[in-house]
Amino acid sequence: EIQLIHIFPDEWRDKKEIIKSIIRNKLGLCSDRIFARKCNIKDIDVKEANEFFNNNHIAGKTRCKKSFGLYFDNELVAAISYRFPFQKKKYPNYIEIARFATKLNTRVIGAFGKLLKGSFPWLREEKIENILSYADLRFGSGKVYDSLNFSPLGKTGLDYWYTNGISRFNRFKFRARKPLTEKQVAAAQGVWKIFGCGNKKYYYKI
Numbered sequence: 001e002i003q004l005i006h007i008f009p010d011e012w013r014d015k016k017e018i019i020k021s022i023i024r025n026k027l028g029l030c031s032d033r034i035f036a037r038k039c040n041i042k043d044i045d046v047k048e049a050n051e052f053f054n055n056n057h058i059a060g061k062t063r064c065k066k067s068f069g070l071y072f073d074n075e076l077v078a079a080i081s082y083r084f085p086f087q088k089k090k091y092p093n094y095i096e097i098a099r100f101a102t103k104l105n106t107r108v109i110g111a112f113g114k115l116l117k118g119s120f121p122w123l124r125e126e127k128i129e130n131i132l133s134y135a136d137l138r139f140g141s142g143k144v145y146d147s148l149n150f151s152p153l154g155k156t157g158l159d160y161w162y163t164n165g166i167s168r169f170n171r172f173k174f175r176a177r178k179p180l181t182e183k184q185v186a187a188a189q190g191v192w193k194i195f196g197c198g199n200k201k202y203y204y205k206i
Contacts (some may be wrong), residue, residue, distance in 0.1 A: 006197055010162075010168045011058060018058050021104040022139060028107075034077055036110035039070040041118040045081060049099075057101040058139070064098045065128040066122060068115055070108060078102040078111035080119065085132055094203070095123065097133040113148055116204075123206055131204040137197035145202040153160050155199035162191040 003026070007019055024030050044052070049067035056058045062079035071077065083098040085091040100115070102108045116131075123131070133150065135142035162169045174186040186192065 014069055030105050030107040034108045036071050036114040039072045042067040053099050056104055057099055062098050072094050078108045080115040093129040094132045095128045112144055134199040136199055140173040142200040150202035150204045155205055156199045158198045159196040160193045162186055163194045164191050
């Protein structure tokens, strides 16, 4: 099987170690292997979650409602965080997986499944009925969701950013401002679009 990984130049420049870890993980070349069944699940606070995702996730930290971590010998080796979907009307009684990551160069076997199931008591307390998640097709095909019996919800369109050839910017930075369209705002700032690969959408009924 051949899998393409799409990496932006700024990611290779600024987050090279995370990219290398992703590649090693996919090739089975991680220096450390840990079984999730030997780990303990704990709630983690915002500060610890932000630090972990900044150090280990290609997209860094993000706002979240709740985070859980897996600890091996009192060290945080994997984490998951949840947030409410941006489209709340479209996804009532849903929560979205905002981030999942393992420690750099560490393969934590079964981490995603253990963190997911370990979240269920809190999710039920919150009266959450479904979990929404997105698989970024730049880095994978969503196999982990298939293996844990998530149901497919289709695909998003191609995602995109803007770039000036050096840095990459969120598209919301160039929203249309009357009388200018988004395209005109971007052109005035001297930036152009750069595309991702879109996402597969999945949901899990608790």
